[in-house]
Amino acid sequence: MTKEYCFRIADFLLSVRMPDNMNVDRLLPSFRAFRSESPQEGERLFDCDVLPVGDALPVILSEELLETAENEMGLIRLYGRSEEYVLTLASHSGDVCHILQTDKAFTRLKAFIRMNRTEAGHALSSLLRIAYSQAILYHHAVSVHSAAVHDGTYAYLFMGKSGTGKSTHAALWREYIPGCGLLNDDNPTLRLAGNEVRAYGTPWSGKTPCYKQLSFPVAGIVRLQQAPHNKFHQENDTDAFIALYPGCSFLHKDPILHNRLCETLIRVVQSVRVGVLECRPDSEAVRLCHQELIKHT
Structure with missing residues (x-):
């Protein structure tokens, strides 16, 4: 027997089905704040069937390796077939160790998890994060690698290469x-x-637990x-697009997803103030950044 759990993330409803003897809160503790008690309301972003396996993972045949990436868990490989994608997660x-199969629109997923x-x-x-970040591109949304803070009224996002101090700058804003x-x-x-x-x-939310159902x-x-030094540069049009583009999550080899991302980013930079902050990790940088961003709110 399986049990369905629904989650609402950024107002997208998604479904995860797994055997009823599996503890969803133990497997996905960061999802608790996003549980939906009204799964019948709204169209699903995707449905994912979680299929627990031991050491016997399904055999992948007739695949084309499209992309590879590495994170703290190991190596992620993306394979393409005529009608689907296959992602494998391998140890270092x-x-x-684990496999995700999905149609190319990321609406029907099967996750083979070695329990x-x-x-x-x-x-x-x-x-699920990888699938979600692709699926939302079809709906004028994008997952961005950034730290985000809020003042109770507005949100402010800080992007940059790993190690540039996004989390540090966010912490200084809170201070x-x-x-x-x-x-x-x-x-x-x-x-x-x-x-x-x-x-x-x-x-x-990376290494900092922050799982809030807020927007x-x-x-x-x-x-x-x-x-x-501390210096703020406002970016417009193409320069603003270039500033945001590297921090967005998408499959580089999928032209449809890439086009959807570009359409969304063009509208984002037309609506939101975008800047580059050359900075030290200090209070002056925070106050300069805050002052520049609230000019047009």
Whole structure:
């Protein structure tokens, strides 16, 4: 017997089905705040069947390797077939541990999870994050690698290469801007609603646990660059697009997803103040950034 669990993330409804003897809160603890008690309301972003396995994973045949990526869990490989994608998650030693099969629109998913692995729940969450970040591109939304804070009225996002101080800058905002709180520290969602861009908390927040079912209109997005001084540059049009593009999650080899991303980013930069902040990790950088971003709110 299986049991269905529904979650609402950035106002997208998604379904996860698994055997009823599996504990969803133990496997996906960061999803608790996003549980939906009214699964019949709204169209599903995707349906995912979780299929627990031991060491016998399904055999992948006739595949084309499209992309590889590495994270703290190991190596992720993306394979393409005529009608579907297959993602494999392997340990750093090369042992394939978990597999996700999906149609190319990321609406029907099967997750083969080796439940004898200690990271089984983390792996399932990671595979769901990848699928979610692709599926929302069809709905004028994008998952961005950034830290996001809010002041109770607006959200502010900080992007940049790993190690540039996104989390540090977000922490400084919470220290020096009254009423400022963390919305998400790694993977917030941006979604268009008419001419408004909203930022949403998600179940994925990197190393800082912050899983909030909250959203705010975005007052500004800043790309951080480490420097011995503090200087803010406003970016417009193409430059604003270029500032945001590297931090967006999408499959580079899928032209449809890429086009959807570009359409969404063009509308985002037309609606939201975008800047580059050359900065030190100090209170002056925070106050300069805040002052520049609230000019047009």
